[in-house]
Amino acid sequence: MRPRPLRRVLIANRGEIAVRIARACFDEGLECVAAVSEADRDSLAARLADGAICIGSAAATASYLNIGAVVGAAIAARCDAIHPGYGFLSERAELAQACAEHGITFVGPPAAVIRRGGDKVAARRAARALGIPVGEGSDAIASVAEAGRIAADIGYPVLLKAAAGGGGRGMVQVRREAELEEAFLRASTEAQQAFGDGTLFLERYVTNARHVEIQVLADGHGQVVHLGERDCSCQRRYQKLVEEAPAAAVPAHLRAALGEAAVRLARALDYVGAGTMEFLVDLDREAFSFLEVNTRVQVEHPVTELVSGIDIVRQQLRIAGGDALGFTQDDVALRGHAVEVRINAEQPAQDFLPSPGRIERWTLPQGEGVRVDTHCHEGYVVGAHYDSMVAKLICHGASRAEALDRLYRALGHVRIEGIATTVPLLRDLVGHGDFRADRINTRWLEDHFLPAWTAAPGRTGVAA
Amino acid sequence: MRPRPLRRVLIANRGEIAVRIARACFDEGLECVAAVSEADRDSLAARLADGAICIGSAAATASYLNIGAVVGAAIAARCDAIHPGYGFLSERAELAQACAEHGITFVGPPAAVIRRGGDKVAARRAARALGIPVGEGSDAIASVAEAGRIAADIGYPVLLKAAAGGGGRGMVQVRREAELEEAFLRASTEAQQAFGDGTLFLERYVTNARHVEIQVLADGHGQVVHLGERDCSCQRRYQKLVEEAPAAAVPAHLRAALGEAAVRLARALDYVGAGTMEFLVDLDREAFSFLEVNTRVQVEHPVTELVSGIDIVRQQLRIAGGDALGFTQDDVALRGHAVEVRINAEQPAQDFLPSPGRIERWTLPQGEGVRVDTHCHEGYVVGAHYDSMVAKLICHGASRAEALDRLYRALGHVRIEGIATTVPLLRDLVGHGDFRADRINTRWLEDHFLPAWTAAPGRTGVAA
Amino acid sequence: MSLEPSDIRRLLDAFEQSDWNEIRLSVDGVEVFISASDEAAPPATSPRAAVAPPATPAAPATTTSASAPAAATASSTPAEIPAGEAVRSPSPGIFWRSPSPGAPPFVEVGQHVEAGTVVCIVEVMKLMNRVVAGVAGTVVAIVVENSQQVARDQALVVIRPDAG
């Protein structure tokens, strides 16, 4: 299907990203319609949009994960495009396919590209073919015995991962051979349950690792640029808590190599749209390896927007409408440093127990270099059906220190009542010496920060 | 008193400007304490500030207008500065005086400058001494007979004005000699009641007039710059509804002359801080005359901030702390066009009847070049004690047309329920052909737009 | 934020050096009331001050020593409203008995008014609405205290119409 300029976009998502897309549509002069579940009928996105259409009950399987309901809503609401946001159907090739079949523009890569990118084994194969390191790991593994041979070859510890997976599910660390069989079965079962595909692969486990990803934009006219990298090494159970741009702890020559690799990989995949190439950087060896492609906008895209000055969601809409990128790699100038924290409705001292409820008070700071992306407001009810993120707080500064100072002060001015949030934890984290000094790795939060934080006097029993 | 760097600022105001000041303090790295009346204990400014102190009951005379309470609150709350905002005590020399006596920095000009600037007759005398036109008017008038002689000299229609006044009170238009005596008594009585001073002066009434004002910044080191002009000709009963920068309808040579006159006048007054010099521009004669000085930040300051990129409230804080301006007149570059509308809790079709009440729904648009300054939120109760402004919506664009397009679309995305607002009127106004073509004057809104708008079918009886 | 004894001491010092009339501050339940005048005595050289400690959060502390403003003490608030024709508020707002603070009230109980006589002002968002008597008669009650909030259609003043 030949791209054509968009006129009216269906927002097939919820929460802060639905608000973000509504804003991008406003900025691009496009109409938008919010596709909402029954729980989200009165959401901020529905109010900001030009209209709203309810696509099913609160359970995501009946609404945000129902391809027929989403495409049907676009047809009924006279939308000529669907923006899938992140999560839900955003990386489902079937949605892109259904859009193409019904003459609707999918704001994202074509179905074939999503399939190629979403299959981790295939994506790794493509990377390897380009000479991009993919880690001392394997292709798909057929059996425990094969896993044992490969693991012995590259040396323990190793990591078992789901070929179809993401978000940490189907991912198990194996420290020694004795653990392998049980771990293999567990990972395979998890992968089967979560993704309907139990295929695993295996890779070397890096001790001093940083999770670094490159934001790529590719138009349908052969132009591919990257907007620099993000460091997302602050993770708990493979969920990111803090993201920043640039990855100041990674040597410049590695960052340049990552950007170059990401662009080459995007070209090889015939990529179109916004995408992210994830890498693991081994700080000790000054080396990197490709992890996976995310064929959608990321939660953490704002940090890249703040340092690049480029609006990624608007670029997605323009590319989907057939526009060429209005700039080249040379035009991309990154300025300063940006840090994002995810504010979740959770009690971090109670093992991050979710904390749904009615928001009785909601005041977030305002200031230069302070950006808040949220769908919440006073009186909003954080329900049990969806994830716990209630806001993203993003701060920009001329330097990393300035950005962190600003973020620390901003976190001190957040006033949320009615639900517990991760704000107190995030403030302590942002103010922590190791984090300030950028001396962390992907294990730091779980292995060092959280145990000490949780053990601090007066921590437990207090709904933060 | 020698200026010293500020540390902790008392915000002696309420509403959106209190929020604005809290934000500027945040940006400057200063602590701030909100001085609130009993009605505003839970206000957004109180929440954004580092603390709040209640200074009296809801009636402004007992709180926001009580100099002792304001200065006492600063002392008790360990603040070293007071920002008075606009309205209330902001142009009362007594407050600046009391601050000086108690060792508190007043964020504004010294008491003597406020006195000189606030006395219209004195300010006009100063302007005339500099060769700045002050209109074919008079100094203070002693009697009806004297008013008659002067009016006959400059020709009817003329305008009687309060020497101590502002905001349209004590201001009466006189079309012919027969009306003079009654008008003189009325204006004098109004002036006496409103300002405690019945002194009047008289000036020529200009038919095709634009209200244009120059934003001035002066530090305590002899540096005075202006940030260009604002056009505030859309007025109803001398209350501004729409303000824009620059004043595109005024010829460039006149605008340059206004800026130069404003800076010279500020120098002559030994001005320190942010101030506004108001002028009347006679479009037919391509001439201007000085009206008055406002020795505070204006409601409409954001349009200047958007075109100049200079944060006026932060500059106020820096100047008060003794900083020199970090730029010269040559560094001030104005870019694009900005328009502000004031969203008031009023029913415009019912003669702008105030509409207090609880805000049941409150959603304002988000977008590039869209700024919202407000203290309101869902669940906020707009009370009867204070003025009716609930938000300012300000849009910036590369051209006047782009700014107006953006503003028109943004007004279409405002969703406020529970109170009536002026939004429907403002949208029709911004979309009106005369306004789009910039073919208006200070009488246009009341004499042309409003009669037609109010008479439109289905207008009355509908709470907008 | 909290008020410390030293904060209050500095405030008292400042008050003594000033010509301020009355200050009433509160922070988190701590209320400070300072008044230059005493109800009976002439203005004293030493200001009269009251500090209330924080009470239970449910009931914020207040000093009971406040002298009521002149206009408020002058108003009558009968338990029962006498019969007559009520002058009602045209809108929600603030009820004012006089045209400006310190000025004499528009009307007093017992006073005769004509239809159209201004009996009070209802202020709403800085708009001063003069409220007039609907009938000629005698003011028999002023139902609301000066400076109080009133609702739309609330009875403000009661007039017993002239016989006739």
Next chain:
Amino acid sequence: MSLEPSDIRRLLDAFEQSDWNEIRLSVDGVEVFISASDEAAPPATSPRAAVAPPATPAAPATTTSASAPAAATASSTPAEIPAGEAVRSPSPGIFWRSPSPGAPPFVEVGQHVEAGTVVCIVEVMKLMNRVVAGVAGTVVAIVVENSQQVARDQALVVIRPDAG
């Protein structure tokens, strides 16, 4: 925004050309329900559609033709809860009887369970909490319908403990 007849016609056309199972859309009280399957009949070539006109604003229109999901029909919702030990929800959330959609339920009424047997899942914000029986015994009631919201401490399943 509103749904016009032509919008619904286009939607039906698209549905016929697809392999979609079920769509339920609503805009401002107009509800459209299209299902590929009929309760009794095997999947029909022509989809079954119902359009409900807008009702009064207070009561949004719904079609009553919806076939309840399989899991929901299988659950028992007794008017009276039999005596026994209640397994209660550890948090607010969504009650799930099976580990995944389509999978068999963890337990059925009449089934014997041990202390520690998983009887259901309560999902809260994508966190799946497995809820276990506190005692060995027989399941005598499943109090909540599958996929319903539950409150913290709400009884979910009732177990009659083994005698002994």
